[in-house]
Amino acid sequence: MDIGVVGLGLIGGSLLRRAHAAGFRVSGFDADAATREAARQAGYEVADALAGLADARLLVLAVPLPALATVLPELSGYGGLLTDVTSVKEPVTRLVARHCPSVRFVAGHPMAGKETSGFAAADADLFEGRVWVACLDEDTDLDDWLRLAETACALGARVVPATVAEHDTAAARISHVPHVLAAALSLLAADPLSRALGAGSFADGTRVAQSSPELAAAMCAGNAGPVAAELRRLVEELAEAGNRLGDHDAFRDWYAGARELRVDWPPEPGDVRRLPVTTEDLLSLGRAGGWVTEVDRGTRSVMVRQPQVSVA
Amino acid sequence: MDIGVVGLGLIGGSLLRRAHAAGFRVSGFDADAATREAARQAGYEVADALAGLADARLLVLAVPLPALATVLPELSGYGGLLTDVTSVKEPVTRLVARHCPSVRFVAGHPMAGKETSGFAAADADLFEGRVWVACLDEDTDLDDWLRLAETACALGARVVPATVAEHDTAAARISHVPHVLAAALSLLAADPLSRALGAGSFADGTRVAQSSPELAAAMCAGNAGPVAAELRRLVEELAEAGNRLGDHDAFRDWYAGARELRVDWPPEPGDVRRLPVTTEDLLSLGRAGGWVTEVDRGTRSVMVRQPQVSVA
Known part of the structure; x- marks a missing residue:
């Protein structure tokens, strides 16, 4: 078997569908019998136990962080390449080192999601053109990394190399802190008059506060160190903005710097080129x-x- | 003339169109000759000077805050009811008291906007179902207030009564602070790796940072006191979230409170009822x-x- 997928929710289910469509021999497993049945009904090969995926060359753990502590001890003898799709990398790397010290592992994170969840929401196009971080640290085997990258590219993703620490800091900046801010803004405007006046900027600034509190806590509390550090940086930036409020031009200049960055996002991709690879x-x-x-x-x-x- | 509109940009132009369509006798003026010409070409009555609107029963100032200091001195002898559409009410109220102390005035703010601007972007449906704050303070004449409210209702808006101070605080919470946060988030994730990883929550949390820096400064620096106070409240909320990062359940509970508010927004309107009015x-x-x-x-x-x- 080419790929085994553990956990058939939104990400795992999408992976099963896309990998199958791309011609990989793929099999899945989910702890929930109804989910297994739904995936079988949809025409996919599904194992009845985790052990049924033991011969996969690449095994993808697509279960929530708390479930990893249950699944990993069963995989200590796994002989293929292990990866995961969890949104915080340091705790996963630590858990794998503890439970599966001799298993080859490359941490991963496809930056793809939806408001919906579960196998029914799974979508073969979920990874198309999206970023899939493949973590690369000093102790990562480059051949293993290339194998994961090759598979993620074959599923339509843009593979971004980053260390575990770099990933967790960037994820705090672009996802976890935005979730904290969305929640804080909702609480700031809790009075009925403000809620009556709320329009576009309030709607957008608070949208992700509708996320599942369990998921938000898994991301934010699971990445506590970087999130706390980035919140401190953000509060410094807010202090800078606050100091400029008394001076129209000074505030405008601060805002203009931010606007330039946002208008230029996402940046246009440059040309394709070949790179002979080293970790560095x-x-x-x-x-x-x-x-x-x-x-x-x-x-x-x-x-x-x-x-x-961009040319200034 | 029923309504005169000073300034024919997005809001003023939309007002001209909607008031005309609603059957009001309406005339406009803009300091820019090309804008006057465009409005005339579109079939509207346009005066060549501010004085041409002197007989309007309701005169709406739809010019940016800095232009008010130029326009108001010319209106000190105006005999009708004056209102405005500026996004911060305290500075406007102060300017009117200084330049037009004997003119009847009710401050207003339609909470409507678009990414685009200018008469070409004006839209007769802009106010449909949107909130139009009509300010009501101790010294506001209730009959004047009712006249403005009547007109705004006739243009399709929901008229919300609020004091000048209540408006400015609510606007800080639902619009000005969200603009500051969007800019701060853009600056927080300025490194190329974070920008490459940014997806939905970053896109939404930073969207309004694309606003014009002039406009953002007019709103935020123009409402410096309330914005600074609300930023302080927000930073306290972020500290609360930060303190809970070390404890998954504590963070989840904090987030769940915010989620409940956001999921319940905007709230469903209850039944229509009649209210005999007093200011209180x-x-x-x-x-x-x-x-x-x-x-x-x-x-x-x-x-x-x-x-x-909502019933809990």
Whole structure:
């Protein structure tokens, strides 16, 4: 078997569908019997136990963080390459090191989601053109990394190399802190008059506060260190803005800097080029906002794109 | 003339169109000759000078805050009812008191906008179902207030009564602070890796940072006191969230309170009822999140709606 998928919710189910459509031999498993049945009814191969996926060359853990502590002890003898799709990487890496110290592992995070969840919401196009972070640290085997990257590229994703720490900091900035802010804004405008006056900026600024509190806590409390550090940076930025409120031009200039960044996002991709890879090259690519579009494991080279630098 | 509109940008132009369509005798003026010409070409009556609107029973100032200081001195002898559409009410009220102390004035703010601006973007449906705050303070004449409310209702808006101070605080909570946060988030995630990873929550949380820096400064620096106070409240809320990051359940409970508020927004309107009005009744209505849908100046009564209270 090429790929085994553990957990057939939104991400795992989408992975099962996309990998099957891409021609991989793929099988799934879910702890919930009804979910297994739904996936079988949809025409996919589903194992009745985790052990049924033991011969997969790549095993993807698509279960929530709390479930990893249950699943990982059963995988200590697994002989293939293990990866995951969890939204915080440091705790996962720690759990794998504890429960599966001899298993080959590359942490991953497809930056894809929807408001909906479960196998019924799974969508084969979920990863198309989206970022899939594949973590690369000093102790990561580059061949293992290339194998995961190759698979994620084949599923339509842009593969971004980053260390576990870099991922967790970036995720705090672009996802976890925004969730905290959306919740804080909802609480700030809790009085009926404010709620009556709320329009576009309130609607958008609070949208993700509708997320499941369990999921938000898994992300934010699960990434407590980086989230706390980024909240401190944000509060400093708010203090800077607050200090400028008394001076129209000073506030306008602060805002203009932010506007320029936002108007330029997402940046236009530059041309495709070939990169003979080392760990250092790949991490430099990720730090420059670039991604891998294709992997050639034979020559140990990758096709990559970087954002165009806007000319001021 | 029933209504005169000074400034034919997005809001003023929309007002001209809607008031004309609603059967009011309406005329406009804009300092810019090309804008006057465009409005005339579109079939509207346009004066060549501000003085041409002197006989309007209701004169609406739809110019930016900095332009008010130029326009108001010319209106000190105006005999009708004056209102405005500016997004911060305290500075406007102060300017009117200084330049037009004997003119009848009720401050207003239609909570409607678009990404676009100018007469070309004007839209007769802009106010349909949207909130139009009509300010009501101790020194506001209730008959004047009812006349403005009647007109705003006739243009399709929900008229919300609020004091100038209540308006400015609520606007800080639901519009000005969200603009500051969107800008701060853009600056927080300025590194290329974070920008590459940004997805839905970053996109939504930063959307309004694309606003014009001039406009953002007019709103935020123009409402410096309330915005600073609300930023302080927000930072306290972020500290509360930060303190709970170390404890999954404590963070989840904090988030769940915010989620409940957001999922319940905007609240469902309750039944229409008639309210014989006093200043106190109207302000209580606004504080409860309610609005006026119809005005009967003869009986000094209004038809009103309030949000349904959700049953826990």
